[in-house]
Amino acid sequence: MSRSANYTIQGFIYQFNKTLLEVLNGSDESEITVEGIIEDIEVKTDLVTKAIQCKYHETKEKFTLSCIYKPILQMMDHFHSNSNADIEYRLFVHFPNEKIGTKQFLSSEDIETIFKSSDKNLKKLIEKNSEKNHTEFCKRFTVEFGPSLDELIKSIYKALVENGMPESDLESLIYPNSIxxxxxxxxxxxxxxxxxLKKDLLNELLKVKKASLSRWTKELRTLDKIMKLKKQQLRINLTKNSRLRYFIISVDTIENFNENIVTFICEYLTKYHFKEIHDKTPVFCLDCPLDIYLNIIQRLHRKKVKVNDGLVAGIFDKGKFIIDPVRGKISKSFYREFDLKLIHFDKEAIGIINECKCEDCFLFMENLPGELDTEDINIEHMYINEIEKIKFIMGMSDTYE
Structure with missing residues (x-):
């Protein structure tokens, strides 16, 4: 991941944490809008709406006004289009060397300085607002210097406990699911x-049972604890010998997908589908280009893995795909006609998955397929990029470092 991409993600994480804290510290009646019409966070009460924009400058040594020209102009522009509304504008920013909780207000000199900016990206906003009277806007606008992400998270833990959340589950379950x-x-x-509303969030969190591994929670400082909890939770069903499991895996999610997928499938079979009592054939549905999919079948064949891909004379046959393998003993050895079912991800594949219900469906992709019927099955949807982390939570390895 590039440095700029990482900064962007950290900015969103900071914003989500600030939003969560606003919810937890708000009144039961306050309506919090995430990604509001005006700003990142909008807190609406009977008297006023507080519009908050968040900026996280972890690597900036010193605060300068030029760092926040753009959000100031954006808020100013909104104010002049909605001057009759009761809106307070807050810019919540973190700079490492600024004292937490201190506030800064705009002076007429600051406004003049902003309008003298030669930044081409700000030209339209400056031209649109430079001739207007900004006295009232300055009364409603405040810069507040916020804590580091780590300190913000500590405040959230405290607020969660004060709102009745069990302290023992904070880092691995409650906090990640809140984010x-x-x-x-x-x-x-x-x-x-x-x-x-705060009450709705708290009620939902009290019902949470599963650790969340998503695009956002995998970026949290508590990832290791989330991973370990998820491993414990998955182990309950993975240790059951007779359990039908489907895997839907996307090439867009897994790093070095083509290099790792065959080894992963083989290691899964070695761990969970090698005994006679393992009588439910796992299904792997791969969302990848067709040429890669066909190459994977060839490589599995070379690894002595017997695959049912449902093909008859090169044409997919649903009846052949859904049948169970012939099983039996030859002399003292156990024989199984095939070890797994492999299918290319498309609408037909999803249709078969919906028709032939499994007990556990593991999805390693960013979003659930819209056509997937999740009724009466255990869905384990995880956005994990590294194959070693998948092996860890699946109980196939002891470490993911």
Whole structure:
């Protein structure tokens, strides 16, 4: 991951954490909008709406006004289009050398300095607002210097406990799922869908049982604890000998997918599908280019893995794919017609998965397929990029370093 991409992710993580803290510290009646119409966070009460934009400058040694020209101009522009609304504008920023909790206000000199900027990206905003009276906006605008991400998380832990969450589950279960909930709300299309109340969040968190491994929770400082909890949770069903399991794995999610997938499948079979009592054939559905998929079948064959890909004379036959393998003993050796079923990800594959229900469906991809029927099956949806981490949570290795 590039440095700029990492900074972007950390910025979102900081924003989600600040949003979560606003929810936890708010009143029961306050409506918090994630990714609001105005700013990153909107806190609406009967009297006023507080619009908050977050900026995380972990690597900046010193605060300068120029670092926040753009958000100031954006807020100013919104104010002049909605000057009759009761809105307070807050810029919540972190700079390592600024004292936490201190506030800064805009002066007329600051406004003049901003409008003298030669930044081409700000030209339109400057031209649109430079001739307006900004006295009232300055009264409503505040810069607040926030804590580091680590300190912000400590405040969240404290707030979670104060709101009745069990302290023992904070780092591995409650906190990660809180962040995941905020992240899920942030991508919903309609503003009303992104509104959350404290009581609703707390009720939802009390019902959470599964550790969350998503695009966002895997970036948290507590990832190791999340991984270990997930491994413990998955072990309950993975240790059951007779259990039908499906795997849907995306090439876009797994790093070095083509280099690792064959080894992963073989190691899974060695761990979980080698005894006579292992009577449910695992299904691997691979979301990858067709040429890579066909190459994987060839490589499995060279590894002496017997695959049912459902093909008859080069044409996929559903009936052949869904049948169970012939099993029996030859002399003292156990014989199985095939070791796994392999299918290329498409609508037909999802249709078969929906029709022939499994007990556990493991999905290693960013988003659940919209057509997937999740009723009456155990869904384990995880966004993990590294194959070693997948092996770890699946109980196939003792470490992921």
């Amino acid at each position: 995941q909930k905020i992240a899920e709300l942030s991508i919903l299309r309609e503003p009303h869908q992104r509104v959350i």
